[in-house]
Structure formats: C-alpha cells, structure tokens
Amino acid sequence: MDGMAGTSSKLTWAVHISAVLLVALWLFPTVGLLVSSFRTADQISSSGWWASVFSSEQRTVIRTVDPDDFRIEENSAFAVTGDLFAADEEKEVIAWGTSSREVEAYAPGDLVDLGDGESITVDSEGTYSWKGNEEQLSGRGKRVFATVVSPPDFTTDNYERVLFSGDSTDGMAKTFFNTLTVTIPATIIPIVIAAFAAYALAWMQFPGRAILIASVVGLLVVPLQLALIPLLQFHNNIGIGKGYLGTWMAHTGFGLPLAVYLLRNYMVGLPRDIIENAKVDGATDFQIFTKIIIPLSFPAMASFAIFQFLWTWNDLLVARVFLIDATGETTVMTNQIVELLGTRGGNWEILATAAFVSIAVPLIVFFTMQRYLVRGLLAGSVK
Amino acid sequence: MHPALQGLITIIIGVGGCLGYFYFSNQILDKVIFPPKKNDAGRNINRANAVRPWLFLLPAIIALGLYLAYPVFSTLWLSLTDRSQDNAFVGLANYNQMFNEPKFWEAMVNNMLWLIVVPAVSTAFGLLSAQLTDRIAWGNIAKSIIFMPMAISFVGAAVIFKLIYDARPVDQAQIGVLNAVWLQFEGGTGSFLFLKLLPGIIVLSFAGIVSYIGWLTLKPLLPGETNQGGGLMAIARLIAVVITAYIIVRSLLLAVGIMSSSLPYGEPQQWLTLPFWNNFFLMIVLIWIQTGFAMVILSAALRGIPEETVEAAIVDGANPFQVFFGIKVPQITGTIVVVWTTITLVVLKIFDIVFAMTNGQWETQVLANYMFDKLFRANDWGVGSASAIIIMLLVSPILIWNVYNARKEMQ
Known part of the structure; x- marks a missing residue:
C-alpha cells in the first residue's frame, strides 16, 4: 500500500522502524538460546550472551610466573619473561597497569621504570619482561592489571556432549528417537481414519450427518485433560498399560476432531462435477475416494500432518501420562528438558543445547512447510 | 522389540488395517450382504448405499467416542466418587473439598488473569504486526519470524525465557537480559x-x-x-x-x-518468585508464542477487506489511524472474535509453561497444573477430576457457541 493516497513518507518510515523493532523483539529470545548453546559454561556465567557476539573487553589481574623459580641471570641483573595468556588464547592487551589504583596507566609496549633499576614491559600479545636486581625479583610474581580484548569464541562441545556422549542424564540422542517414535505413527494414523470419515461427512447423504458434523465441532474444543484418568484406566484394563501403543492411540483420538474438521471443509469445496461424472461412469464410492478425493486433498492432509507433527513432537502432558513409566526408558525430549531444568537448573550450556536440539526439528518443518501450515490455520479457524 | 521397529509395524498395521478394513468391508457389503442381483437388485443397491457411510465413519466414531466423548462422562462420574472409599458415590464432597482449598482459588484467580491478559495482548500484537507487515516489502520475512515461536514447544519456550529471567548476585555479571536491563x-x-x-x-x-x-x-x-x-x-x-x-x-x-x-x-530480581507479577512473566511466554497465530489469521482478514471501503474513507479525508480503527477493524470483528476464542481455549488448558517454569510455586498455580498435581502427585482422583470438570465448564460456552455457528452455517 506504499505510495497510496493518505500514507505519508514519514508514516512509512515509522512502519519500517516499528516492524524492525517488533521482529527483533520476537527473534531475540530464540537467538539467545542458540548463541548460548555454542558457549562454554564459563563464558555463559561470566557474561551475557549478547556480549559474546562482539569482542569482549575484560579487566583481569594476572601474576607473572614465580621469580624464584624462573628468573634468568644476565650480567648480574635478573629478568623474568613469559606470556600472560595460555598459548592458544587469542587475546589482546589494550592497556595495563601495575597498581590497582591505575589499572590502565600504560599502553602495550611501554617500558615502565619501577625505581631503583627495576622495570617491566608488557606488549599487546601479552608477553612481558620484568627486570631488576636479585632482591627485587624474588618472592611472588608481579601483579599485572591488564585490560584484555578477547575475540568471539564459540564451541560445539555442548552438542557433542548432548548428542553423542551417550550420557544418560544429559544425553538427548535416545530421547530424540523416542520422540520420533511417538510422533510418526501418531501423525499418519489419524490422517487415514479422518480422511474416510471426512469423505462420508462431505459427500454422502445419510440421516444424522448434520449432528455428526456438529459433534466434531464440539469435540474440537474438549480439553484433553478430561481424558487422562479414564483413558489410563482403560489402557490398564485392556492390558497395554503405559507405552507407545497407548500414546499413539491417545494422540490419534485427540487429533481426530481437527483432522476430520479440516479435511471435511476441504473436501466439500472440491468440484461436484468430477465426483458425479465418476459416479455416472460406474465408479464405486471406494474408488472415488482413493482415486479422486485422496490425491486432490493432499494440501489439506499436509496442513493437518504439520499440525499433528508439531503438536505430538512438542507435547509433554500426553507423554507424561500415557508413555513414561517408572523405568524412564521411554522418556521424550520435552520431559527430559523438564528434568534437566530440575537437576541442572544452573548449567545453561547443557540446558540451552538440549532445548535447541528439541526445537530444531519443528523449526525445520516450520520453515519448509510454512505454506501448508498457514493454509491449515486459515481453514481451521476462520469460519 | 525395538521401539522404532514397533513404530514401523504400528504404522503398517494401522494404515494397512484401516485401508484393508475399508476395502473389504465395502466388498463384503456389495458382494455378500446386499448383492445387486436378481429381482431386488435396485433395492439392494439402495440398502448398500445407506449402510456405506457408516462403514466409512465407524473407525472415527469409535476413536472419537472412546477417546473424547466417553472420558467426559467418566471424569464427571469420577469427580463424584472417592477412590479411597472403593469408588463409592460421595456426591459433591470432592467439589466441597476443592472449594475449601486456597490453592484452587489461587489457580482460579490466576487462570482468570491469564484469560484476560493473554488473548487481549496476543490479539492486539497480532493485529499490530499484521497491519505493519502487510505494508512493507520484507513483510513475509517479518511474518515468518514473528510466526516462528508457534513451532517451538512450550517446554522449549520455558527454557528460553528462564534464561531471559535468570538472576545473578549483584556483584556478578547478569546473564539474564531482563536483569541486565533492569540494572x-x-x-x-x-x-x-x-x-x-x-x-x-x-x-x-x-x-x-x-x-x-x-x-x-x-x-x-x-x-x-x-x-x-x-x-x-x-x-x-x-x-x-x-x-x-x-x-x-x-x-x-x-x-x-x-x-x-x-x-x-540496583538489585537483581528473581522475576519468577515475585508474587502476582510472576504471573505476567509466565504469560509473556504464551503471548510470544500466540501472537504469530493471531497475526497470520488477522493478516488474511485484513487483506480480504474490499479496497473500495478504504479508498472511500481516504477520499473523505480520513487519516491512516481513522482508516485502521474506523474502517478496517470493524470489518474484521468476526475474525478477531475467532482469534480471541481460539487463544482463550489455549489459555484455559495451559499447563506446560507453568509446569516447567515454576510448577505452581510462588502463587502461579493454574487450573491444569493444579489438576495434574492432584491426579498424579496427590493421587486424589476425585478432586483432580472435579478440577478437570471445572476446566470443561469454562470451555463449554465456547463449545456451544462454535456448534451453534457451525449449524447455522450448514443451513
């Protein structure tokens, strides 16, 4: 609508800026988790994740090596040389000092006279050289107050630990496959059952059809909380107890109203001519359904499949009630994360990585199939 | 047996079983029970066609009846019995006991607070972002990003926001954004x-x-x-x-x-332990997730508004705000109601966020978590079922309204 009468350029700018702010606000939390999952525990606890993307500036106090052990004698004078940082650290000194009152007194490379012939110099890479007589260079190492810039530093160790270590408390590999095992049958089976029912509700004439459609609409909003205890009792009575089978059945039952509703709405909109022509040509209902309706309804089935996939993948309640038994062998990812929140509340590197592993798959599905998701949402709620 | 293998077999049995059931039941109906032969061929075809819809519907009806309709009545019955007294009928004793518990009323009040704030704020943000993103060239990317939290589980979102709300002692660097800003x-x-x-x-x-x-x-x-x-x-x-x-x-x-x-x-705050306000910090998580949903639906509705009405208003000298609130919003009221009720339904059943972030401590209890507590920690099925029935009662106005609308539409 840019350039339309009534919209000034000032307003256009305001729109752009507000949109940028809104998007940034919505993206910020997820980015925080992603960045944190690539940092070490020390990094996470020493600075906020937003600081890690830039080079960070820190003030530290570092002691030189012990002069009694490392001093070298040259021409009756003594010298201690070394590096403030470990060999693999890419840090840079931008200012330094020798007293806590003046921590940024000198620039890198300055040779500082400490009186009576004692001197010290520190260059930008952290190498230092401390010179003096025997008495001056004894006792403990000299304190150097350094202002240090460290480059952004990321690691994939957390992912290795969470995915490949096989650790039973932190490891997510097993729960990943458990979640997948719950999700796939729980997504496919309701589609098949619902497709037949939706065809009957859309294209067959029989008494009671209107009531059935109305009950599907009603069941759409029944909270699944009501079903927990009665179904658990039912599963125990028929002997399947807690396990995958019961979970698949529960997800199928809970997903069916939406599946029937979405597919029926879509099938009603298919062109009547095709179906009637096929009937005239002698096709049975079963043939019409498999040869015509199913291929044409693919978009609606994809929409529902995405919903059901996201819902079953992200579910915690159904898994806790119908799947996870005392052995904990069948824990799903959401439950594992809740457990980690309890046992490892402070270990953000593990939590962030585990959480990101669990949301990665839904995010991939979301970004690749967004079209179908939006279509399903519009069909499912705008009446 | 390996669960993955079991899953594969279940898919094959489930899908194959359904297809086989539909195919063979149709065959049996056409060839054996009502064969279109001899003198009553026409009558048999009609009979077969009268039975066929029920063949198609049977699995769905069984699943829906068993997994959704039956539990409603069963839970109602459970809420009137006492498990410790051998499931004896106790009338409204469970409800009485529940109404006397302060934790229940805390959950009720919090749920009402959620019910007012979350749908209102999500819808408002959704409307705002729909209106903003519809007017810019990179709107689709912006929409994708705002919509993205929809794919993230409540538990994942709980971890994300726990990091945001994290608090460190005052002399350490804050790693939670909120405390860093607060200081x-x-x-x-x-x-x-x-x-x-x-x-x-x-x-x-x-x-x-x-x-x-x-x-x-x-x-x-x-x-x-x-x-x-x-x-x-x-x-x-x-x-x-x-x-x-x-x-x-x-x-x-x-x-x-x-x-x-x-x-x-100057003092870092433990945001999730501040009574009353911590409810809002939990609600932010759900608002973050639901705004994208509201935006997608409302954006489609905004684009469906006839151009002429907007143009006519501009010709009459309306400014952009008048166009938005006076012309556009009234035309999408129906959609706003639908979005509002849909989010309301989510809020009424909200469980995972509270369970993962505070577990109802520090006065953040909500009904679904209260129910879970009663059912699986206290093992009190009577009171647990009674609170489930309360959730059902809160949902039922929307249920009736939806069914009423659906019936009106079909006529």
Missing part, C-alpha cells in the same frame, strides 16, 4: 518514564478499551434502544457489564499501584 535503571527520570508512566498508561488504556466494550454491551439495554435476543441475551449482557466493571476497577487500582510504588533499583 540500567537507577530511579531517575528515565526510570520514571519507562517503569511507571509507560506501564501506567498501558494499564489505563486497557481499562479504556474494556470500558468501551462494556459500553457497547450495555448500550442495547438502555431505554430508547432496541434489545435483540430477548431476556436471556439481556441477562448475558448484564453479566458481561458487571465483569467489565470489575476489570475496570481492578485495572484502575493497578495503575495507581504502579505509579505510586517504590522500586528496588
């Missing part, structure tokens, strides 16, 4: 503007919007206006007006409270 405030003018005036204005404008809705509801009852829908509708309107009046009073008090409060500047 920037020192009680000066900026703090007054952002922490008192701005929230105060937001709450006051919320009260303003609620009073406008209340006025619209009340208007048809005033003398000189025509009240459609008869006495029942009038009672419903009166109840709605009383509720809105209560909300207005509460939000005015809240605004005064915010303006006059003295804030502990």
Whole structure:
C-alpha cells in the first residue's frame, strides 16, 4: 500500500522502524538460546550472551610466573619473561597497569621504570619482561592489571556432549528417537481414519450427518485433560498399560476432531462435477475416494500432518501420562528438558543445547512447510 | 522389540488395517450382504448405499467416542466418587473439598488473569504486526519470524525465557537480559518514564478499551434502544457489564499501584518468585508464542477487506489511524472474535509453561497444573477430576457457541 493516497513518507518510515523493532523483539529470545548453546559454561556465567557476539573487553589481574623459580641471570641483573595468556588464547592487551589504583596507566609496549633499576614491559600479545636486581625479583610474581580484548569464541562441545556422549542424564540422542517414535505413527494414523470419515461427512447423504458434523465441532474444543484418568484406566484394563501403543492411540483420538474438521471443509469445496461424472461412469464410492478425493486433498492432509507433527513432537502432558513409566526408558525430549531444568537448573550450556536440539526439528518443518501450515490455520479457524 | 521397529509395524498395521478394513468391508457389503442381483437388485443397491457411510465413519466414531466423548462422562462420574472409599458415590464432597482449598482459588484467580491478559495482548500484537507487515516489502520475512515461536514447544519456550529471567548476585555479571536491563535503571527520570508512566498508561488504556466494550454491551439495554435476543441475551449482557466493571476497577487500582510504588533499583530480581507479577512473566511466554497465530489469521482478514471501503474513507479525508480503527477493524470483528476464542481455549488448558517454569510455586498455580498435581502427585482422583470438570465448564460456552455457528452455517 506504499505510495497510496493518505500514507505519508514519514508514516512509512515509522512502519519500517516499528516492524524492525517488533521482529527483533520476537527473534531475540530464540537467538539467545542458540548463541548460548555454542558457549562454554564459563563464558555463559561470566557474561551475557549478547556480549559474546562482539569482542569482549575484560579487566583481569594476572601474576607473572614465580621469580624464584624462573628468573634468568644476565650480567648480574635478573629478568623474568613469559606470556600472560595460555598459548592458544587469542587475546589482546589494550592497556595495563601495575597498581590497582591505575589499572590502565600504560599502553602495550611501554617500558615502565619501577625505581631503583627495576622495570617491566608488557606488549599487546601479552608477553612481558620484568627486570631488576636479585632482591627485587624474588618472592611472588608481579601483579599485572591488564585490560584484555578477547575475540568471539564459540564451541560445539555442548552438542557433542548432548548428542553423542551417550550420557544418560544429559544425553538427548535416545530421547530424540523416542520422540520420533511417538510422533510418526501418531501423525499418519489419524490422517487415514479422518480422511474416510471426512469423505462420508462431505459427500454422502445419510440421516444424522448434520449432528455428526456438529459433534466434531464440539469435540474440537474438549480439553484433553478430561481424558487422562479414564483413558489410563482403560489402557490398564485392556492390558497395554503405559507405552507407545497407548500414546499413539491417545494422540490419534485427540487429533481426530481437527483432522476430520479440516479435511471435511476441504473436501466439500472440491468440484461436484468430477465426483458425479465418476459416479455416472460406474465408479464405486471406494474408488472415488482413493482415486479422486485422496490425491486432490493432499494440501489439506499436509496442513493437518504439520499440525499433528508439531503438536505430538512438542507435547509433554500426553507423554507424561500415557508413555513414561517408572523405568524412564521411554522418556521424550520435552520431559527430559523438564528434568534437566530440575537437576541442572544452573548449567545453561547443557540446558540451552538440549532445548535447541528439541526445537530444531519443528523449526525445520516450520520453515519448509510454512505454506501448508498457514493454509491449515486459515481453514481451521476462520469460519 | 525395538521401539522404532514397533513404530514401523504400528504404522503398517494401522494404515494397512484401516485401508484393508475399508476395502473389504465395502466388498463384503456389495458382494455378500446386499448383492445387486436378481429381482431386488435396485433395492439392494439402495440398502448398500445407506449402510456405506457408516462403514466409512465407524473407525472415527469409535476413536472419537472412546477417546473424547466417553472420558467426559467418566471424569464427571469420577469427580463424584472417592477412590479411597472403593469408588463409592460421595456426591459433591470432592467439589466441597476443592472449594475449601486456597490453592484452587489461587489457580482460579490466576487462570482468570491469564484469560484476560493473554488473548487481549496476543490479539492486539497480532493485529499490530499484521497491519505493519502487510505494508512493507520484507513483510513475509517479518511474518515468518514473528510466526516462528508457534513451532517451538512450550517446554522449549520455558527454557528460553528462564534464561531471559535468570538472576545473578549483584556483584556478578547478569546473564539474564531482563536483569541486565533492569540494572540500567537507577530511579531517575528515565526510570520514571519507562517503569511507571509507560506501564501506567498501558494499564489505563486497557481499562479504556474494556470500558468501551462494556459500553457497547450495555448500550442495547438502555431505554430508547432496541434489545435483540430477548431476556436471556439481556441477562448475558448484564453479566458481561458487571465483569467489565470489575476489570475496570481492578485495572484502575493497578495503575495507581504502579505509579505510586517504590522500586528496588540496583538489585537483581528473581522475576519468577515475585508474587502476582510472576504471573505476567509466565504469560509473556504464551503471548510470544500466540501472537504469530493471531497475526497470520488477522493478516488474511485484513487483506480480504474490499479496497473500495478504504479508498472511500481516504477520499473523505480520513487519516491512516481513522482508516485502521474506523474502517478496517470493524470489518474484521468476526475474525478477531475467532482469534480471541481460539487463544482463550489455549489459555484455559495451559499447563506446560507453568509446569516447567515454576510448577505452581510462588502463587502461579493454574487450573491444569493444579489438576495434574492432584491426579498424579496427590493421587486424589476425585478432586483432580472435579478440577478437570471445572476446566470443561469454562470451555463449554465456547463449545456451544462454535456448534451453534457451525449449524447455522450448514443451513
């Protein structure tokens, strides 16, 4: 609508800026988790994740090596040389000092006279050289107050630990496959059952059809909380107890109203001519359904499949009630994360990585199939 | 057996079984029970066609009946019995016990707070982002990003926001964004503007919007206006007006409270343990997730508005805000209601966020978590079922409204 009468350029700018702010606000939390999952525990606890993307500036106090052990004698004078940082650290000194009152007194490379012939110099890479007589260079190492810039530093160790270590408390590999095992049958089976029912509700004439459609609409909003205890009792009575089978059945039952509703709405909109022509040509209902309706309804089935996939993948309640038994062998990812929140509340590197592993798959599905998701949402709620 | 293998077999049995069932039951119906042969061929075809829809529907009806309809009645029955007394019928004793528990009322009050705040804020943000992103070239990317939290589980979102709310002792670097921002405030003018005036204005404008809705509801009852829908509708309107009046009073008090409060500047806060306010920190998680949903639906509705109405208003000299609130919003009221009720349904069942973040401690209990507590920690099926029935009762107005609309549409 840019350039339309009534919209000034000032307003256009305001729109752009507000949109940028809104998007940034919505993206910020997820980015925080992603960045944190690539940092070490020390990094996470020493600075906020937003600081890690830039080079960070820190003030530290570092002691030189012990002069009694490392001093070298040259021409009756003594010298201690070394590096403030470990060999693999890419840090840079931008200012330094020798007293806590003046921590940024000198620039890198300055040779500082400490009186009576004692001197010290520190260059930008952290190498230092401390010179003096025997008495001056004894006792403990000299304190150097350094202002240090460290480059952004990321690691994939957390992912290795969470995915490949096989650790039973932190490891997510097993729960990943458990979640997948719950999700796939729980997504496919309701589609098949619902497709037949939706065809009957859309294209067959029989008494009671209107009531059935109305009950599907009603069941759409029944909270699944009501079903927990009665179904658990039912599963125990028929002997399947807690396990995958019961979970698949529960997800199928809970997903069916939406599946029937979405597919029926879509099938009603298919062109009547095709179906009637096929009937005239002698096709049975079963043939019409498999040869015509199913291929044409693919978009609606994809929409529902995405919903059901996201819902079953992200579910915690159904898994806790119908799947996870005392052995904990069948824990799903959401439950594992809740457990980690309890046992490892402070270990953000593990939590962030585990959480990101669990949301990665839904995010991939979301970004690749967004079209179908939006279509399903519009069909499912705008009446 | 390996679960993955078991899963594969289940898919094959489930899908194959369904297809096989449909195929063979149709065959049997056509060839064996009502074969179109001899002198009653025509009658048999008609009979077969009368039975066929039920063949198609049978698996779905069984699944829906067993997994959704039966549990409603079963839970109702459980809520009237006592498990420790050998499932004896105890009447309303469970409800009595529940109504006497402060934790239940805490959950009720919190749920009502969620019910007011989350749908309102999500819908408002959704409308705002729909309107903004529809007008810019990179709108689709912006939409994708705002919509993205929809794919993230409540548990994942709980972890994300726990990191944001994290607090460290005052002498350490804050790793939670909220505390890092909070420590920037020192009680000066900026703090007054952002922490008192701005929230105060937001709450006051919320009260303003609620009073406008209340006025619209009340208007048809005033003398000189025509009240459609008869006495029942009038009672419903009166109840709605009383509720809105209560909300207005509460939000005015809240605004005064915010303006006059003295804030502990310079101290990192454990956000999730601050009574009353921690509810809002939990709600932010759900708002973050639901705004994208509201945006997608409302954006489609906004694009469906006939151009002529907007153009006519601009020709008449309306400014962009008048166009938006006077022309566009009234035309999508129906969609706004649908979005609002859909989010309301999510809020009524909210469980994972509270369970993962506070587990109902520090006065953040909600109904679904209370129910889970009772059912699986206290093992009190009676009270647990009773609270499930309360959730069902809260949902049922929406259920009735949806069914009513669906029936109206089909005629």
